Amino acid sequence: MMQASLTAHRSGRPGGPPRAPRIRHEQTGGAPSDLPQPAHMDLEALRRRCVLESERFYRGQPHDTRYAYELFRRALVERNELAWEHLYNLYRPLVESWVKRSGAFASSGESSEYFVGPAFTRFWQAVTPERFASFPTLAALLHYLQLCSGCVVIDSVRAQSWAEMLPEEAIPSGHRRRTAPDEEAVDRISRQEFWRFIDSHLRGEAERVVVYDSFVMGMKPGDIFGRHHHLFSSVSDVYNIKRNVLGRLSRNRDLRRMAGL
Numbered sequence: 001m002m003q004a005s006l007t008a009h010r011s012g013r014p015g016g017p018p019r020a021p022r023i024r025h026e027q028t029g030g031a032p033s034d035l036p037q038p039a040h041m042d043l044e045a046l047r048r049r050c051v052l053e054s055e056r057f058y059r060g061q062p063h064d065t066r067y068a069y070e071l072f073r074r075a076l077v078e079r080n081e082l083a084w085e086h087l088y089n090l091y092r093p094l095v096e097s098w099v100k101r102s103g104a105f106a107s108s109g110e111s112s113e114y115f116v117g118p119a120f121t122r123f124w125q126a127v128t129p130e131r132f133a134s135f136p137t138l139a140a141l142l143h144y145l146q147l148c149s150g151c152v153v154i155d156s157v158r159a160q161s162w163a164e165m166l167p168e169e170a171i172p173s174g175h176r177r178r179t180a181p182d183e184e185a186v187d188r189i190s191r192q193e194f195w196r197f198i199d200s201h202l203r204g205e206a207e208r209v210v211v212y213d214s215f216v217m218g219m220k221p222g223d224i225f226g227r228h229h230h231l232f233s234s235v236s237d238v239y240n241i242k243r244n245v246l247g248r249l250s251r252n253r254d255l256r257r258m259a260g261l
Helices: 043-058 066-076 081-101 112-126 138-165 181-200 205-215 221-227 235-250 253-258
Strands: none
Touching: 043 066, 043 081, 066 081, 066 138, 081 112, 081 138, 112 138, 181 253, 205 221, 205 235, 221 235
16 A cells, blocks of 8 residues: 655656656557457456557547546545556656646756655655546546645745745745645635735845846846846845845744744
8 A cells, every 4th residue: 555645756757656667659550449448357458448449649649548537546545656657667757748848847957857846745645545536537637646746846846945934833834835726715815914924025126137037037137137237236135135134034923924834
């Protein structure tokens, strides 16, 4: 039985199942006319069929999504470890491509492979056996996996920003990572209130630019200077403003009270 709590953030694999080898693209012939229904196929036959249908999809040929959907069902509803391993192998390249397309990826400072395991883990934890029925098609499952892929990148960049803004114990609980990406909407109002408070305590355009570009855009001081050289005399000026702002905010009693300290 897989343990959903395993995250394996730097292992490059999903939480729970053993390390998965790279996907093996097999050459298969045409499907026999008496091919059994997906639910009746043994796991190895189902895996081979999923690879074949995936290849047909990428070649723009007619394809059948029922086999991949059944593989997802066995992995997520039956919690079948081998099915999960096959699923991971099949969709790892796709997840990595989604990670690279994330707008926050360039600011993460990590390789794309670093986020693949956490993306699958987040998906595994969010799509429980009870929740699987909420995803009636393969497209719905893949869309959610894509959301998870983007969220783990954003979470990483956000965590780096918060780590600079406040000490760990001062980060509001609403700003910490959640399991399901759709749960983040619950915290939208508290985030807006927090940033309005920050903005009200900034002194002038230069501080606002430094805070926004550093903690929202994930930019480095050199990049900020290059983009707004009319506001700063040098890169050191950007560093000094950032240091002064962080020092002032970290000592602010109202901000610490808002953070629950």
